Amino acid sequence: MTSRPPDLHKEPASAPVARAPRHGTARRFWSARRVPAALTAFVLLGAAVLFLYDVAAVRAHRPGMEWRRSLADALARHTLDEPVVTAAAVTAVALGVLLLALAATPGLRGLLPMRAVAPGVRAGLTRKAAALVLRDRAMEVSGIQSARAAVSRTRVTVRATSHFRPLEEVRADLDHVLAVGLDELGLAREMQVHVKVTRPTKEGGRVR
Numbered sequence: 001m002t003s004r005p006p007d008l009h010k011e012p013a014s015a016p017v018a019r020a021p022r023h024g025t026a027r028r029f030w031s032a033r034r035v036p037a038a039l040t041a042f043v044l045l046g047a048a049v050l051f052l053y054d055v056a057a058v059r060a061h062r063p064g065m066e067w068r069r070s071l072a073d074a075l076a077r078h079t080l081d082e083p084v085v086t087a088a089a090v091t092a093v094a095l096g097v098l099l100l101a102l103a104a105t106p107g108l109r110g111l112l113p114m115r116a117v118a119p120g121v122r123a124g125l126t127r128k129a130a131a132l133v134l135r136d137r138a139m140e141v142s143g144i145q146s147a148r149a150a151v152s153r154t155r156v157t158v159r160a161t162s163h164f165r166p167l168e169e170v171r172a173d174l175d176h177v178l179a180v181g182l183d184e185l186g187l188a189r190e191m192q193v194h195v196k197v198t199r200p201t202k203e204g205g206r207v208r
Helices: 034-059 066-077 083-104 127-139 167-185
Strands: 111-113 124-126 144-151 155-162 192-198
Touching (some): 034 083, 111 127, 127 144
Antiparallel strands (some): 111 124
């Protein structure tokens, strides 16, 4: 009777999965902001056309536009310390700050950048999709009756109810499952995970 030689080419069952190398830093996606840009462009274009028409009319020895003369007279009558002038100045400053903020911030807060695994390739995942995936992963834990997940730019919050098993064991399993799920999502930013497990409502109260 001869013994069967061992299979030297068989891979171990617990072989770790190799993660693809990162290529560069994954940055946030910038919003095109077409609507604010279009509105600003139309307002500036309209103001420029009015002023150019008025200047051309004055150069052609024709009377200027009535609104410009009325505006000049109103500005000559009012001083800087009047409430109307102060309110107009504050409004203009607020609009300017808003436009600067829109120009300097990326926007698209609902889109989470993913790890760059290839040069020249960028990928993103919506927060709603990430929350749905993590919610489904939480429902796989034994003892979970219902679960809700919310994902922000830096934090994952999971609230679950467990109808059996000790809550500490369920919470530990949830921490592990969510950590694996976040790693599989491939998000570029490290997320903080906050897990809350409670018992189902009984007699108007919630037993923790």
